[in-house]
Each structure stands twice: as C-alpha cells, then as structure tokens.
Amino acid sequence: MTIKPIYTESDYRATLAEIETLMDAAPGSPDEERLDVLATLVVAYEEQYHPIPHPSPIAALEYYLESRGLTRKALEPFIGSPNRVSEILNRRRRLTLAMIRRLAAGTGISAAVLIQPYELATDELATDVAVPEPATSLRIQSTISG
Numbered sequence: 001m002t003i004k005p006i007y008t009e010s011d012y013r014a015t016l017a018e019i020e021t022l023m024d025a026a027p028g029s030p031d032e033e034r035l036d037v038l039a040t041l042v043v044a045y046e047e048q049y050h051p052i053p054h055p056s057p058i059a060a061l062e063y064y065l066e067s068r069g070l071t072r073k074a075l076e077p078f079i080g081s082p083n084r085v086s087e088i089l090n091r092r093r094r095l096t097l098a099m100i101r102r103l104a105a106g107t108g109i110s111a112a113v114l115i116q117p118y119e120l121a122t123d124e125l126a127t128d129v130a131v132p133e134p135a136t137s138l139r140i141q142s143t144i145s146g
Helices: 009-022 030-049 057-068 072-079 082-089 097-107 124-128 135-145
Strands: none
Touching (some): 072 097
16 A cells, blocks of 8 residues: 555544554564554644644643642742742733743753643633722813813
C-alpha cells in the first residue's frame, strides 16, 4: 500500500487505524519505517486541524505544583512574597514579565504558556457597591454649570 498525505478526517481515521496495526513492528523493519512516516503525517495533520491549546498560565502553575507535590511556597522565589503568590494564583493580579522570566527559567514552564492573557477574578463586593465620585469632580461640574 502506498503512503499518501492526509487530507480529510476519513484519511486521518484510516491512518490512525493503520498505525494501530503497526504498533508492534520490529525495530529496523519496513513496518517500523512505515509507522514512523505515518506518525509524522498524523502529527502534521493534528497540528493543523486539531491543535491542543496551551493551558492558562494559572492552570499551568497549579499543575506544576500539584504534579510535584509542592505548596505555593515553591513559587515564592519566582513570584515574590506569599501574599503576591496568593494574588497571582487567585487571579487578583497578573504575572509581570520579570515573574514570567523567572518562572520559565526556574520551573521549565514555557514562557509561551505563561505570557498568555487570562481573566482576573472580579470582586463580588465591588460590583454591588456604588463608588462615589471624588469631590474634585463635583466641584468642577458645579463651577462649569454655575
């Protein structure tokens, strides 16, 4: 059977099925070479049509801690004080470029993951309370109108 490019989902599924049959190919055999070529084609197709998005920076940090059995304290050398680590992980403050550089160098988490934008948490109390205007703006308005 001739190896051909993967153009459609049908081609993709057929190639995956063939790869499954070749998984036990002997090292150095023609079947292993075929498996290698088919796997390369599948990777190229998946990168184009089924890309896996990066996790959010906070999810990446949480996974880093959890997968190594670490506490938030492990992030202090890269982020700063315990309070600052808490603000970052609770989405109250964004990572700075300096933090991203230190995290990438110290944890091995890709800077491409850490630099992505992410939503900050909203303060529920702030949305329920009206914030009064500063007195100076009231004075300016009364001076203009009167």
